[in-house]
Amino acid sequence: MRKKSVPPRLPVPEKTGASDRRNVTRWFRNLPLNRKILLLICLIAFLPLSLVLTFSVSEIRRQSQESQMYALNQGYVQVSQVVEDKLSRMHNISTLLAVNDMVNLDLTLAQEEALADQLVMFENMSSYVYVMEMSFDSNHIIFYIDDSFPVVNDSSGRYRSLEAARQTDWYRQLEENNGKPTWVSFQEDWYDSNDSFVAITRAIWDPDDYSRSTGVLSVSLERSLLEDLLIGASPDQILYLETASGSLIAANRPEEELVRLAPEYRMPGDQTFYKRKIGQTPYMVRSSLLDKSGLYLVSLVPLRSIQQEIDLISSRIWLMFGAVCIFIALSFLPLTRSILSRLQMLKEQMLLVKKGEIRRINVVQEYQDEIGQLVTYYNEMVDKVDELMREQYALGQEKTGAELKALQSQINPHFLYNTLDMINWMAQKNETANVRSVVQAMSRFYRLTLSKGHDIVTIADEVKMCDAYMEIQRRRYKGRILYTTEVDEAVLDCLIPKITLQPFLENAIIHGISQKEDARGTVTLSGWEEDGRITLSVTDDGVGMVTGEARSSSTGSHYGMDNIEKRLRLFYGEEIPIQIESSPGMGTCVIITVPARREETEVQV
DSSP states (O other): OOOOOOOOOOOOOOOHHHHHHHHHHHHHHTSOHHHHHHHHHIIIIIHHHHHHHHHHHHHHHHHHHHHHHHHHHHHHHHHHHHHHHHHHHHHHHHHHHHTOHHHHHHHHHGGGSOHHHHHHHHHHHHHHHHHHHHHSTTEEEEEEEOTTSTTTTOTTOSEEEHHHHTTSHHHHHHHHTTTSOEEEEEEOOSTTOOOEEEEEEEEEEETTEEEEEEEEEEEEEEHHHHHTTOOOSSTTOEEEEEOTTOOEEEESSOGGGOOOOOGGGOOTBOSSOEEEEETTEEEEEEEEEETTTTEEEEEEEEHHHHHHHHHHHHHHHHHHHHHHHHHHHHHHHHHHHHHHHHHHHHHHHHHHHHTTOOOOOOOOOOOOSHHHHHHHHHHHHHHHHHHHHHHHHHHHHHHHHHHHHHHHHHHHHHHHHHHHHHHHHHHHTTOHHHHHHHHHHHHHHHHHHHGGGOSEEEHHHHHHHHHHHHHHHHHHTTTOEEEEEEEOGGGTTSEEESSSSHHHHHHIIIIIGGGSSSOOEEEEEEEEEETTEEEEEEEEOSOOOOHHHHHHHTTOSSSOHHHHHHHHHHHHSSOOOOEEEEETTTEEEEEEEEEOOOSOOSOOO
């Protein structure tokens, strides 16, 4: 049966939530330690405190607002009761006088009586009214009657001209109300008086004909006395009395500064304050109808004045919270600074270790906490590493010395073989003088080579070895090779592995000058110091070569350039490349540049 092919499974897309959590975790792990500590302090201390404080401030604001609204409502109720009591007294006086038989009969019958009788009647009525005024403090009772009465506009001011009253605004309001009890506010015009009054006015009807009015009764109160009763619970609270039609009766501030609620927004009996905008300003508003007087008591409180106190409390709480946060931060600062400074010190020391500078942390350990122990362990580790490095260095020096000896042992037999071969060739030709000179030169060469067992010699000794070697070669080539040295005296005391320059001289002769037709030429050894490094060069005017072939052609013997480079690297601890500059027919120049080292640091083996 043929197997059914199974479609490859598509990779399930990673959930966004899990990916976000991993990103946040990675971000937190990569944060510097000081930011982690700050973030943890904010999350563990400041964030919960902020949440608790936010809830507390919200609750305080709510309770404070409720408390202020309660105070406003209580104040409003008290004001309405006091004002209602005052106005109801005035209304009661007006009613008692309006239905009093003495008043009605006197005003009706007086016109028919003789002048003397009229005066007696009005005198009796004045006495009665005076008693009424004394019973209700601060009220003024005035009668506006026909101008024919002899008492009109007398000095007492009790009886005034009805005809003159008909010209006033308050009288027109009374007429519009058909003579029924009407509350009015007016400026007194009696004997140049400037006082303002609030009064309840009504018509006095003829008891025999209720369609005919015999005068007008006014029970008034100085407006300032009524306004003194309009005391707000808040300095910004507006309180005023007005009629149903919106005529202002009294207010707790000048009319030009008064903000008023439109009559259509009044409620006959608000139980509490509510929010309403007047213009662009929000207010808390309450209004109610005073039953006995028929007037409206309206109260307006700017919302900002209520919120100001709440905002002040909130600001103080947040200010205290800020002070607590600063105190906590300042309390944590020395601790975090101690931790982070010591960790930073460890970090810097680790970076130095990374660069190869291994040092102890030389500080007085005042703390024995985990970081203090870490510093102690670090110093112990550095001491151990330093000890191991010293041991390793000693072993390395021994190994280096052994390798140098091994490499040099490859050169000495090679040179000895070539020299003995040359002596043999001279002996066969009976060149006794040359043999003697070569043997003496070879003796000097090997005496310098042995150098009391030292593998590292001064450049001065290396130059002497080269002189001895070139003396041997000069004898071999019958004086056809000239040899000169141009080495600065300043570099003669610097150190170099022995038998470094002699192979260059040998190559210059074998691969350069001897390849010329006449086998004649000059070899120059030069040396100088520049910027702490020494440059040594061997130059010949031999046949030269193509630069790319220079390296390979110089390794025809049993040793070559690699041998020299290895010995230089072992001694100086760095790569010392051999530079070869050559042109066919022009000659060759071999150059090495080494550090200027004047103190021998190798371990003698």
